[in-house]
Amino acid sequence: MRNNLPKIALLFVIGTIIYSCSLVKRVPQGKQLLAKSEIIVNNKSVSEERITNLTVQQPNSNIAGFPLRLQLFNLAKKNTDSSYQAWLDKKPERRNHLKKWLSDKQVARLGQSFFVGGISNFLKKAGEAPVIIDPKKTQLSKERLSGYYFNNGYLKNEVSFDLDTLGKKRSKITYRVTTGKHYTIDSISRTIETPALDSLYALDQNKSFLKKGMQYAYLNFDAERKRITQQFRNSGVYHFQENHVKFEAITDDSIQKMNVVLKIEDRNVKEADTLTKKPFKIYTISQVNIFTNTTTNKEKNKAQDSAVFNNYNIYSSGRLAYKPKALTNAVFIEKGKLFSDNDRALTSKALSNLKMFNYPNIEYQQDPSDSTNSTLIANIYLINKEKFKWTPAIELATSDIQEFGISGKMSITWRNVFKRAEILEISTRGNFGSSQDLANPNNVFFNISEYGADMKLNFPRIFFPINVKSIIKKEMFPTTQISTGITNQRNIGLDKQSLSGGISYSWSTNSAKNNFKFELIGVNYVRNLNAANYFNVYLNSYNTLNLLAQQYNTNTAWVDSNNNLTSEGAVSFIDFVENGGNPNLTPGDEDYKIIRSIGERRTRLIEDNMIVSSSFVFNKTTKNNLNDRNYYNFKAKIESAGNVLSLLGNGLNLNEETSASGAKKLFGIEYSQYIKTEVDFVKHWDFGKKNTLAMRSFAGIAIPYGNAKSIPFSRSYFSGGSNDNRGWQAYSLGPGRSGGILDFNEANLKLAFSTEYRFRIGGNLYSALFVDAGNIWNVMDNVSDNDYSFNGLASLKDIAIGSGIGFRYDFDFFVFRFDLGYKTYDPAREMQDRWFRGINFSKTVLNFGINYPF
Known part of the structure; x- marks a missing residue:
């Protein structure tokens, strides 16, 4: 080993030299690659992103210390076209050979083609050019650092920088910041020339962002400027703007304190060719005019119809198509009220939510009939959207169920149905396909089909027999939706007919950050038309049952010529075992439990379902915009089903009929009865540089009672899949430690926790652990x-x-995702054999998805 140490050391040195040279391959002579940048504040190194981002130049990005994107860029040819020409000229016969197949022009343009420069162009785009140290940008970085600390109270800070060579064409920049002592606010006074504004300011003075004794920070002054502007403009001061708020700071450098003076001067008004200072006025609204069916050219908007309702003047260039109340319910600007920016914003949002008009235009003008010049006329211009909208769609498809299929969809949107801004949406859909797996005695090509229709009617208000305006105000943008739908399937699964419908209400508070939805009644009826096809659909269950039948079945009438269970025989075999027909299978045996479980599962999935439920959902988010990566979402839901049907049946004596299990039937159908509740919490932490930690926790339980002993399949929980536990495929995990032996494993209690660290690899490519x-x-x-x-x-x-690990590509309007998941802890195994038995490449679970899982 000692004899090998010098060789190992030599190889290490040679590798280091080659690596260093490859980094500066594209660095021009006499220039330096920015290999490292460091900020030292008061002799302590600082790595906070909000500070490091102040430097104009930063080193090339890296993954675990390796500058992958720089190396990709260095791998690309600098000038592919020139290299191509040199390659052509190196051997004259090359050009002649190409001319036999291509023209002179095509040979010349070949150097710009994908075949010659495609890989290099891709490497340049995916890679990252070397960051060359620029003295001007270094100086700018120094000034930005100084400005940052100045704006945070360190008015006498000093910033310098050092340039240190790290090797051939590689250097490090060290910025050194000495902050000095911070300045604090010693006193706050104000000079507001307009008395009315001074009185307004005094009303909310305690809400000021500036307090005596606090450290000076520019952001607090900026926030106070915005607060004052918002307060005044919501209190009738129409002409007030943010630039009217000024601050003067008188500093005492000996004690690092400052006296702050708030100054608001009277506004400058141009009269003829001169500017005159005049006090600000507080304006009230004298008129509110609503113009409908208008155009962008206001000169062509001639009123042909009009109405007056609750102090609103409504005009239309054609016949007025709306009931006045439908429009005024969405208007928060009122005659006699003070001018308010909030009222304008609420009006704009409410009118947009009606989905009747393009973006509304709201304008104010001084009332010429007012001699005091203290009132405003509000004009609201609305351009109607088209009353009817027809959207057809058709597509060809293939899947595991059908080798070939044609599906079509058609929807019609009818706006302002009853002249109160209602929206009616009617849609139909159909699919015709061909499947060779199905029995087809008539040799019909299209032997499977599915069709259905849906209807939704939306009201921009609470449509309820009891007046709830005092509870759910119009500022909450309430809506009512009445919906219904039917679906019919043939030769798909168990061939279902379904009917659904309901009435629901939704509203929001706090700028739509708190959302509520109350479903007064939801009806879901499912009828299975082909229960005999069960074991042709759920093949895993059949295969498991068939293997056990090979061991325990003695009745030849239940099998075919290949000794495999027929569909009818499979049902008979289950009944035979459950009734104790085979002395070798007792309730305590594992095989008995499996057979019974398959039987229970079949009974559950072939039964018809009627669910009549009510639910309430609360959703809260702190997300401010699409780019906000530091927020949380909280969702809670409670649902109850069967109580209305139980009361109806008992009251009218309609449920005297019972099923074999003893459950009551209403109109010949066994109805579900349960209570279900769940909570879902998602939190995101932004670590900067597009690195995010995301966490999700979920808990849900559905408890059957009364007329039910189990939960309908559509209301149960499953685990696994691209948005759940990615070490398992959807429906393949659980319940409990059973091992997911069924085709679709589900249960009525679920716990789920997920943590994901997301980071950027380069460009639009991201990864996650x-x-x-x-x-x-x-x-x-x-x-x-x-x-x-x-x-x-x-x-x-x-x-x-x-x-596992995942990769995502951001297409701006959506994110494509695939995750490689592994079973790290598998509860289906024996206790001592659960950890890390599913972590190898052959057991990778690949999950595809659109957008992030949570």
Whole structure:
């Protein structure tokens, strides 16, 4: 080993030299690559992004210390066209050979083609040019650092920089900041020339962002300027602007304190060719005019119809198409009120939410009939959207179910149905496909089909027999939706007919950051038309059952010529085992439990469902805009089903009929009864440079009672998949430690936790490291198997853990994502064999998705 040490050292030195040379491959002679940049504040190194971003030049990006994008850029040819010409001229026969196949012009242009320069152009685009040290940008960085600390109270700060050579064509810049002592506000006074404004300011003076004794910070002064402007413009001061607020600071350098004077002078008004100072006035609204069916050219907007309603003047260039109240309900500007920017913003938002008009235009003008010049006329111009909109669509498709399919969709939007700004949406859809897997005695090409229709009617108000305006005010933008839909499937799954419908209300508060939705009634009826096709659809269940039948079945009438269970035989075999027909299978045996579970599952999925429910959803977010990466979302939901049907059946004696399980039926249908609640919390932390930590936690439970012993499949929970635990495919995890043996594993209790660290690789390419944990269990229902059930805190050891790495590409309008997930902790295994048995390339679970999982 000692004899090899010099060789290893030599190889290390040679590798280091080659690596260093490759970094500066594109650095011009006499220039320096910015290899490192450091900011030292008061002898301490600072790495906060808000400070490091102040430097105009920063080193090339790196991943774990390796400048990948710089190396990609260096791999590209500097000038592919010149290299191509040199290659052509190196051997004269090359040009002649190419001319046999291409023209002279095509040979010349070949150097600009993808075949010659495509790889290099890609490397340049995906890579990153070397950051060359620029003295002017270094000086600018110094000034920006000084300005930053000045704006944060260090008025006497000093900034310098050092340039240190790190090797061939590589240097480091060190910025050194000495802040000195910070300045504090010693006193605050004001000089407001307009008495009315001085009185207004005094009303909210306690809300000021400037306090005596606080450290000077420019952001506080800027926030105070905005606060004052907002206060005045919401209190009738129409002509007030942010630039009317000025601050004067008198500093005492000996004690690092300052006296702040707020100054608001009277406004300058141009009269003829001279500027005259006049006090600000407080304006009230004298008229509110609403112009509908207008054009962008106001000169052509001639009123042909008009109405007066609740002090609003409504005009239309054609026949007035709206009931006056439908328009005035969306207007917050009122006659006699003070001018207010808030009222204008609320009006604009409410009118836009009607979806009747293009973006509304709201203008103010001084009332010429007012001799005091203290009133305003508000004019609201509305350009109607088209009353009817027809949207057709058609596409060809293929899937596991159909080899070939044609699907079509058509929707019609009818605005202002009842002249109160209602919107009616009617849509139809259909699909016709061909499948060779199905029996087709008539040799029909299109042997599977699905069609349906939906209708939605939206009201821009609460449509309810009881007046709730005192609770849900129009500032909350309430809406009512009445919906219904039907679907019919043939030769798809169990061939279903479904009917759905409901009435729901939604509203919001605090600038739409708190959203509420109350579904008064939701109806969902599903009828299975082809229950005999069950084992042709759920093949995993059939295969498992068939293998067990090979061992325990003795009835030849239940199998085909290949000794495989027929569909009818599979059902008979389940009944035979559950009724104790085979002495070798007792309730305590694992095989018995599997067969019984498959039977219970089949019974659950072939039964018709009627769900009549009510629900309430609350959603809160702190996200300010699309670029905000430091926020949280909280969602809570509670749902109850079956109570109305139970009361109806008992009151009218309609549910005397019962099923084989003893459940009551209403109109011949066994109805569901349960209560369901869930909470979902998502938090994002922004670490800068587009590095984000995202966390999600979810808990949900649905408890059957009364007329039900289980939860309908459509209301149950599943685990796994691209938006859940990515170490498992969707529906393949759980329940509990059962091992996901069924085709679609679901239960009525779910816990899920996910953490994901997202970081940028380069350009629009991002990556993420993630850990997902969670599972589903049966609880308080008709499943008693401990492997499936939640048995208190002891069941938490059955929480599955998946981990992996993901890649995302940001297309601006959406993000394409794929994740490589691995089973890190698998509760289906024996206790001593659960950790890290699913982490290898052959067991990778690949998940595709659009946008982020949470």
